[in-house]
Amino acid sequence: MVKKNIMKILLLIITLLICMTFAITLGAVKIPIGETISIVGSFIKNLSFEINLNGIKDSNIFIVLNIRLPRIILTTIVGGILASVGASYQAIFKNPMADPFVMGVSSGAAFGATLSIVFGLNKGIWGFGFTSIMAFVGALITTVIVYNLARIGHKISTTSILLSGIVMSSILSAANSIMMIFNQDDLANIISWTMGSFNGANWNQISVIIIPAIIGLLCLSFLAREMNAIVMGEEDAQNMGVNVELVKKMILVGASLLSALAVSVSGVIGFAGIIVPHLFRIIFGSDHKILLPASVIGGGIFLLICDTLARTALPGRELPVGVITSVLGGPFFLYLLKKSKSKAMM
Amino acid sequence: MKSILTIKNLTFSYDKISVLKDISFNVSSRKFISILGPNGSGKTTLLKNICGLLKPNEGTILLHDKEISNLNKKDFAKVISVVHQYNNIGFSFSVFDTVLMGRFPYINKFKGETKKDIKIVEEAMQNTGVWNLRDKDIREISGGERQRVMIARALVQEPELLILDEPISNLDVKFQISILNLCKKLNEKKGLTIITTLHDINLAARYSDSILLLDKGQIAAQGKPENVLTPKNIEDVYEVEVEILNSEKNGFSYIIPQNIV
Numbered sequence: 377m378v379k380k381n382i383m384k385i386l387l388l389i390i391t392l393l394i395c396m397t398f399a400i401t402l403g404a405v406k407i408p409i410g411e412t413i414s415i416v417g418s419f420i421k422n423l424s425f426e427i428n429l430n431g432i433k434d435s436n437i438f439i440v441l442n443i444r445l446p447r448i449i450l451t452t453i454v455g456g457i458l459a460s461v462g463a464s465y466q467a468i469f470k471n472p473m474a475d476p477f478v479m480g481v482s483s484g485a486a487f488g489a490t491l492s493i494v495f496g497l498n499k500g501i502w503g504f505g506f507t508s509i510m511a512f513v514g515a516l517i518t519t520v521i522v523y524n525l526a527r528i529g530h531k532i533s534t535t536s537i538l539l540s541g542i543v544m545s546s547i548l549s550a551a552n553s554i555m556m557i558f559n560q561d562d563l564a565n566i567i568s569w570t571m572g573s574f575n576g577a578n579w580n581q582i583s584v585i586i587i588p589a590i591i592g593l594l595c596l597s598f599l600a601r602e603m604n605a606i607v608m609g610e611e612d613a614q615n616m617g618v619n620v621e622l623v624k625k626m627i628l629v630g631a632s633l634l635s636a637l638a639v640s641v642s643g644v645i646g647f648a649g650i651i652v653p654h655l656f657r658i659i660f661g662s663d664h665k666i667l668l669p670a671s672v673i674g675g676g677i678f679l680l681i682c683d684t685l686a687r688t689a690l691p692g693r694e695l696p697v698g699v700i701t702s703v704l705g706g707p708f709f710l711y712l713l714k715k716s717k718s719k720a721m722m
Numbered sequence: 723m724k725s726i727l728t729i730k731n732l733t734f735s736y737d738k739i740s741v742l743k744d745i746s747f748n749v750s751s752r753k754f755i756s757i758l759g760p761n762g763s764g765k766t767t768l769l770k771n772i773c774g775l776l777k778p779n780e781g782t783i784l785l786h787d788k789e790i791s792n793l794n795k796k797d798f799a800k801v802i803s804v805v806h807q808y809n810n811i812g813f814s815f816s817v818f819d820t821v822l823m824g825r826f827p828y829i830n831k832f833k834g835e836t837k838k839d840i841k842i843v844e845e846a847m848q849n850t851g852v853w854n855l856r857d858k859d860i861r862e863i864s865g866g867e868r869q870r871v872m873i874a875r876a877l878v879q880e881p882e883l884l885i886l887d888e889p890i891s892n893l894d895v896k897f898q899i900s901i902l903n904l905c906k907k908l909n910e911k912k913g914l915t916i917i918t919t920l921h922d923i924n925l926a927a928r929y930s931d932s933i934l935l936l937d938k939g940q941i942a943a944q945g946k947p948e949n950v951l952t953p954k955n956i957e958d959v960y961e962v963e964v965e966i967l968n969s970e971k972n973g974f975s976y977i978i979p980q981n982i983v
Contacts, residue, residue, distance in 0.1 A: 470812060598831070605823055607813045611775055611806050616879065617799030617827035662813035 381666045388673040392452065395677050399684045400444045404692075407436050415440045447577035450641060451683045451697075452676035453589050454574075455648055457638040459675025460668050461631040462649030463656075464596050467603035467664060468627050469534045472657070476635040476649040479628070480518040480541045483548035485639040488514020489569050490552050494559045507569065508581070508640040515636035518544055523628065531621060532628070571696030572643035574683050581641045592634040593672055599623060600664035607662060645679070645698045647705040652678050658712060678705075726751045726883055726915050727772065732781035734764075734771055741767045742939045745781070749917060751882070754909045756926040757919045759936030760960055765919040766807065768936065769887050772917070773804045785883075796827040803876035807887040809868065811860050817871050818856040821847055824878035839878075846877040850904060866897030873904065884908070886918040890925070898922070902929050923977050927951050935959055951977065 400412045411432050418429055419441055429437065461476040469478065477483075488510035491497075497506045522544050526536035556566055602623045605613035614620045635649075656670045682700040689695060727749040734742040742764045749755055757765050770776040772783060774790055783790045785801060793801075803824070811820075824846075825839045847853040850870045855863055860871065869889055876884055886905070890898040906929055908914045920926045926933060927947040935943040935950050937959040943950045956964050956977065963980040 467813075472812065601823075601826065601829065601831070604815070604819075605826055607815075608811060608820070608823065609806065609809060611770075612804075612809065614775060614795065615773055615799060615802070615804040615806075616824060616875075617796040619795050657814060661819070662815050663819055 381660075384660065384666070385669055385673065388670060388677070392673050392677050392680075395680050396448050396452065399448050399680055400440055402684055402688050403439070403444060405436065405439055407440060411436060412440060416445065419445070442578075446579045446582055447574050447683070448680060450577040450582055450585075451574050451679050453582070453585060454638045454642045454645070455652075455675040455677070455679025456593065456672035457589055457634045457675070458645065458649040459652035459671040459678070460593055460596055461635045461638075463653035463664065463667055463671045464599075464603065464627050464631045465649075466653060467607050468624050469538065470607060470609075471538075472654060473650065474538075475646070476631070476638070477545075477644070477646075478538060478541045479522045479632055479635075480544040480548065481515040481632060481635045481639055482644040482646075483545040483552070484518025485511040485515040485636065486570050486644060487518075487548045487552055488512070489643070490555050490566050493562050493565050493569065494555050505576075511643075512636050512640035515639055516632070518548065519628075519632040519636070523632075532624060534624075537628075568696060569643045570698075572645035572698035572701075573686075573694070573696050574642060575694060577641075585637050585641060588637060589634065592630050592637075593668075595630045596627065596634075597668045599627060600668050603627070603664040603668075604662070607664075643696075643698065645701055647698075647701040647709075648675055648679050648682075651705045651709050654709070655712065724751045725749060726786060727917075728782075728784040728787075729772070730782045730784075732768075732771060732778050732783065734767060734776060734778050740939060742771070742778075745939075745941055747934060747941065747944055749883075749915060751915055752909070752913045753915055753931045754906065754929060755915075755917045755932050755934060756930040757917065757934045757936060758921075758923060758926055759942075763936040763959075764939040765936055766887055769804075769885055769917070769919060773802060773885055774798060799827040799879055799881075801881055802883045802885060803879040803881040805869070805872045805876050805884070805886045805889055807891070809872060815860045816856065817852060817858050817860055817863065818843065818847070820860045820871060821852075821874045821878060824875035827879065842878050842880070843874075846874045849908075850874040850877065866893050866900070869893065869897070869901055870904065873901070877908070881914070883915045883917065886916070888919050888921065891921060898925065905929070923951060923956070927977070928974060948975070951975075 397409065397412060400416065401407050401409050414429060415432065415437050458476050462474065465474040465476065465478055466472050489507045491514070492507040492510035497510070522537060522540045523532070525540035526532055528536070556563055602613070602618050605616050605618045606620060606623065610620050652675045653667065653671045656667055656674055660666050660670055679697070679701070682704060683697045685704070686695045686697040686700045725748045729748075730746050732742055732745040733740070745768065757768065759765050767776065771778050777791065785793065790798065821843050822835065822839070825835060825843065829835050829839060844853065847856060850873050852867065852870050852874055855867060855871070860868070863871070884905070889905070890901050893901065902925060905916050905918065909916050930947055932945060933947050933950040934941060935955060942959050943955050953964050953966060956962065964977050965980055967976045967978055968974075969976060
């Protein structure tokens with residue numbers, strides 16, 4: 377059983393690597409696959425053999441190393457975060473429709489980002505910009521508020537979380553709309569941020585998020601067995617020896633931090649957090665020991681494909697990746713829904 | 723006889739609504755105990771207090787002379803396992819994986835499940851007759867089969883005390899008998915102490931060593947079935963007139979309701 381799972385994960389990793397390689401070659405400038413592999417290979421310095429970069433244009437090396445590679449890595453990380461956070465929320469809410477934004481992370485982040493854009497705090501700053509920081513802070517404050525609204529004593533009711541998450545989201549969206557109405561000049565910026573994009577991806581962002589992302593994802597995976605038990609019912613889980621309240625809190629905190637992190641670098645990307653775990657539930661079943669790692673890698677693959685389409689579909693201009701995830705994901709999701717005939721749903 | 727569970731002066735209320743009043747009883751090891759009483763008499767609330775899901779306002783619950791609130795959750799789960807009344811599982815798991823989850827308190831996080839765990843799971847599934855369902859999806863088996871799977875999951879916790887909350891309420895008569903026979907077999911062959919709530923007075927009388935009759939949150943009567951299930955007690959608690967018939971064929975008593983229109 378374990379061996380079969382390791383094979384599946386390996387297969388997913390290989391698929392991810394192939395997708396990454398192809399994604400680097402694609403774009404306004406087509407870079408041959410051999411060149412791509414040489415450039416990336418030389419970048420990973422401790423390869424045991426010398427790679428000859430003679431005859432490869434400097435501009436191509438620059439594009440690969442400074443534009444495409446960071447973007448592809450960031451996309452993969454964000455995709456992995458969104459999908460695994462979605463899977464974890466779905467477990468503790470016992471609802472396959474929960475997404476990484478149920479606790480108001482997206483609207484909180486959008487509110488923070490809009491504030492930053494409206495007040496012109498982000499102009500001319502590259503790297504891990506102020507808008508990202510504001511988005512991160514906005515997301516966290518919103519989650520803390522939602523959490524406290526839903527708390528009764530030291531217990532948390534998942535239904536109250538869903539409800540207060542919805543209410544906080546609509547309040548913040550309304551506030552956002554008001555800011556947008558009074559700041560027509562910034563409208564395009566705000567909208568493009570809200571729809572999600574990896575346009576400004578760079579190594580700085582990766583260096584900031586990679587370590588917390590890995591720690592967070594490991595923490596969630598570490599709780600896979602507990603998630604399995606909670607899915608059976610909280611009372612059942614407790615009588616199987618799971619400290620349900622503690623585990624729920626750990627997952628909520630970990631998942632909220634992760635999704636705030638993802639949103640702060642990418643904007644709001646819908647759907648990846650629902651569709652990827654759902655797809656793997658159909659393929660692998662609901663055992664979180666396999667579902668979580670599969671979602672991390674699968675989320676990376678999914679978002680990578682979407683982002684590659686976002687930047688190559690139209691010549692000379694980019695589509696927001698959030699639009700692609702929905703356009704591509706929506707019909708696919710409906711197809712799955714129809715095919716599994718509500719079997720895999722509730 | 724050694725008592726596994728001692729409950730003294732247990733009182734419980736939801737906010738200000740009093741549900742259980744001054745409940746005291748002893749459960750001897752290796753007994754089959756049924757808790758009976760009308761809807762709303764506090765049966766499930768009593769079970770939830772015993773299995774640590776609710777905290778009593780007053781009184782003590784001792785498991786082998788230790789206050790249950792002092793036990794950590796994993797140690798608790800190694801002594802008491804519970805089959806709850808509702809299990810609407812919305813996610814797909816194989817029957818085998820579902821039963822394996824019961825090993826949670828024994829499984830080391832870093833090592834994962836061992837051969838011993840797998841062996842215990844297989845044995846429990848054989849004993850409960852669900853081994854042939856092992857690869858099926860837990861959501862696609864019948865209610866009676868699912869109840870057996872839940873009992874198998876409870877068994878792999880290797881408990882001394884098995885608590886069941888209305889295990890046969892939604893089952894047809896064949897499955898009712900098969901579940902209770904299974905419980906009785908585990909009780910007699912494996913020495914498992916069983917506490918279950920039941921609605922069927924006749925079945926309770928047939929299977930139990932001892933019966934606890936609850937009425938409005940208090941114990942109306944407790945003891946051997948023939949002493950507890952008298953026409954007077956049943957009329958007092960259920961407000962139904964009954965007659966007791968003795969079957970000549972097998973020597974058991976049957977309780978027949980009288981005022982049927």
